Amino acid sequence: MTDNRIQTYIEQRLILNQKVMDTNHLGIKRFFNLDTNAYTDSVLSGKTKELLGLTASLVLRCNDCIDYHIIQCIDAGFTDEELFEALNVGLVVGGSIIIPHLRHAVESIELYHQLQMKA
Amino acid sequence: MTDNRIQTYIEQRLILNQKVMDTNHLGIKRFFNLDTNAYTDSVLSGKTKELLGLTASLVLRCNDCIDYHIIQCIDAGFTDEELFEALNVGLVVGGSIIIPHLRHAVESIELYHQLQMKA
């Protein structure tokens, strides 16, 4: 057990994704595949597209999606300062209703770095 | 006490709905009445309209609303496979931002079946 909510998120996401796969629904499986493919290297780098995913998740106010893309963005090599810049774009686009998700995102960046240091 | 989050949801919803009724606000009471009436049998069956409610709740990304309509849909006789079909429509309409709520929904279906078996 852990009290780092990013680690809890990673673990829970795996367990629940398995339940979704266990529905054995072809359409859902194909959607998950399409989703994965959207972030692979192409004429835009996968790295850049993860940043697009993070900003989209922030303006749509989905904490789980924010956490997922923060992990992907940090793994892809973005610095914290670059992530703050992307979050600022999302804040200006989405307004103060975004602020609770911005607070969440800033904390998630810190928590994922703590996980990385332990690993 | 329980660790089945659907049971917790059912109990909390009752307690909080009572607090809302205790405001004694006529407009709010009439809205709740209108809401209940929208899902009764008419030229469309109440069962079909619960499925509309579930899909609408998924694309609007409201976990409590999803849980409510999952319970109603299962009680009305929908099979899990039929619910997955409706969730797939919601996933395609609403995109990957829906995925955390899809995970929630699939787990809620499982948890409500566990409650049913105990009853």
Add this chain to the structure above:
Amino acid sequence: MTDNRIQTYIEQRLILNQKVMDTNHLGIKRFFNLDTNAYTDSVLSGKTKELLGLTASLVLRCNDCIDYHIIQCIDAGFTDEELFEALNVGLVVGGSIIIPHLRHAVESIELYHQLQMKA
């Protein structure tokens, strides 16, 4: 030329969908395919899923999506009274912010019937 906005919508949609296909983007093409497949007969009828699509489009307030699913629903055999029932569910779920789209939907049903009578 026509002054029936549903006919204009049908024609414009075809022209613009062709432009989207001309981008030759594999991910986009696969998404369109997935979207089409979501509404085919399965454990739920395609007809029922079109009604889910209509309600989802109403609560998400997308007039073009509403028009598309109204056409599909009428072609699938829903009566106007059944469509009004589905629209009422969407209205209660989505609130008064839905009303301009409800007005649009009711007019679209009328306009599509006018097109059908001419054909």
Add this chain to the structure above:
Amino acid sequence: MTDNRIQTYIEQRLILNQKVMDTNHLGIKRFFNLDTNAYTDSVLSGKTKELLGLTASLVLRCNDCIDYHIIQCIDAGFTDEELFEALNVGLVVGGSIIIPHLRHAVESIELYHQLQMKA
């Protein structure tokens, strides 16, 4: 005929509301009634509630709803400066995605004043 889009909006709204009433759907009629009642004088003045309606319409980005509440707010006696203050709250809450609707709202205020001067 007119080229003032607020006058066109007022006329079209009446025509389409009549079509909605002609569906003769009890739930829809009761919703419209509930909607009207929400803005009558009570412990909060109807005037104040129209301003709540305007701000809600702006952050939900519904131009028709914005126009409706601008008309109600001006008729209720709000000055342009007061309306700009409410629009500013909506802009900060909702972010730059609101800006096209802010532009629409500022123009609607001007257009409704032009209508008032003609009357």
Add this chain to the structure above:
Amino acid sequence: MTDNRIQTYIEQRLILNQKVMDTNHLGIKRFFNLDTNAYTDSVLSGKTKELLGLTASLVLRCNDCIDYHIIQCIDAGFTDEELFEALNVGLVVGGSIIIPHLRHAVESIELYHQLQMKA
């Protein structure tokens, strides 16, 4: 430690706002400043604008934002009956998808009064 979730919210908000300030991002800091300024007395009272903020938060379905504005509204002198009126406007505008947030809001009003009585 406390089991009053409004007190927990107030404490967590302070801690996380500090983390956001620690990013030292000028754009974010200026946005927070703009946000604060939007609710100061002007041609509309700060009190009235807090009620606009509450209604906007309800229709946008952000529990943290709802809690923030409930606290501000109660501190500014609104009675519970006045807040219920504003919540009713939000409910009618936003529909039944709002109901879980309405339940949250009604409970938050009660919880903040409990905090006030202890203070």
Add this chain to the structure above:
Amino acid sequence: MTDNRIQTYIEQRLILNQKVMDTNHLGIKRFFNLDTNAYTDSVLSGKTKELLGLTASLVLRCNDCIDYHIIQCIDAGFTDEELFEALNVGLVVGGSIIIPHLRHAVESIELYHQLQMKA
């Protein structure tokens, strides 16, 4: 006069932005300033941030915002293929409800190129 809707958008945007500035509201002016500053070169290039703005605008389904960022992105040097990649990320995140805006975006890219060729 023109029948290129991107040129019409550019012209109308200027006229209406002037009306917004004429409100002389300090908060609104500061917001517009903050918005402009969010897209200047910093640890992320302005070019990259315009692409974030485009994706955010697509998932939030704002045609005017999409058009604005398409113009900025093309002026900043993105190729059509790169823009289609970003639009595909937005489509997967936001789902089929995005499709009418995707159609709009693909046409806007074509229309802006036509304007560029005339210039």
